[in-house]
Amino acid sequence: MASPPSNPTANPVSYPSASDTELVRLAQEGEALAFEELVARHRDKVYARAFSMMRNEDEAVDLCQEAWVKGWQRLRQFHGEASFLTWMTRIVINLCLDALRRQKRFRSESIEQLDDEAGGVERQMPVFTVNPTEGLEREEVRKRIDAAMARLSDAHRTVLILHEFEGLEYREVAKRMGCSIGTIMSRLFYARRRLAGLLADLREARRP
Numbered sequence: 333m334a335s336p337p338s339n340p341t342a343n344p345v346s347y348p349s350a351s352d353t354e355l356v357r358l359a360q361e362g363e364a365l366a367f368e369e370l371v372a373r374h375r376d377k378v379y380a381r382a383f384s385m386m387r388n389e390d391e392a393v394d395l396c397q398e399a400w401v402k403g404w405q406r407l408r409q410f411h412g413e414a415s416f417l418t419w420m421t422r423i424v425i426n427l428c429l430d431a432l433r434r435q436k437r438f439r440s441e442s443i444e445q446l447d448d449e450a451g452g453v454e455r456q457m458p459v460f461t462v463n464p465t466e467g468l469e470r471e472e473v474r475k476r477i478d479a480a481m482a483r484l485s486d487a488h489r490t491v492l493i494l495h496e497f498e499g500l501e502y503r504e505v506a507k508r509m510g511c512s513i514g515t516i517m518s519r520l521f522y523a524r525r526r527l528a529g530l531l532a533d534l535r536e537a538r539r540p
Contacts (some may be wrong), residue, residue: 345358345366347368347369348369350366350369352373352415352417353412353416354366355367355369356370356407356410356412359404359407360407360408360410370416374416374417375400377417377421378399378400378420378421379392379393379396381421381424381425381428382395382396382399382424382427384478384493385425385429385486385490385493386428386431386432387482391431395424395427395428396424399420399424400420402423403419403423421498422498425493425498425508426508429490433510476531477527480527480530480531484526484527484530487509487519488519488522489523490509491505491509491516491519491520491523492520492523492524492527494508495520502516502517
């Protein structure tokens with residue numbers, strides 16, 4: 333007697349234990365449950381990035397929901413050049429940038445009038461590094477940095493997030509923010525200086 337044909341669903345994929353790569357592949361084939369697992373796995377980090385830019389819980393939630401919808405709609409465009417989380421983070425960042433532009437909350441600083449093409453801003457930038465957080469507990473550092481970031485202007489906070497946290501080059505940051513490379517450099521300089529000032533008390537916290 334011939335054995336029955338094998339059933340391809342006899343060994344279903346365990347979504348919680350599957351890799352992101354496997355889940356993306358399944359979701360691209362139309363398996364909504366695989367995408368739901370990706371959402372559950374990464375929604376907190378995507379939300380954290382949205383909130384870090386918008387500083388408003390309701391706006392961050394709405395933009396995250398929109399980002400996940402776009403992620404599902406555009407999933408076939410994802411080819412794995414970066415991680416799935418990186419891809420989703422870029423989607424939500426672009427949505428946040430669009431929202432900030434609509435709200436007309438970006439401001440220009442006077443230094444942006446310097447000669448960008450001649451590299452005037454770059455020449456005037458001193459080497460500026462600060463590590464005021466050494467020796468502190470990670471959670472305490474995170475809370476202090478988050479509080480300091482909340483006090484930056486939208487333009488300064490955004491340029492820090494894109495360049496320092498997301499690792500984008502000046503040219504890509506400029507493209508996303510719709511301004512010149514020189515403007516990005518000046519904003520980054522002032523953002524670093526402002527953040528260092530806000531975190532100055534961390535140096536005191538290191539002292540016995």
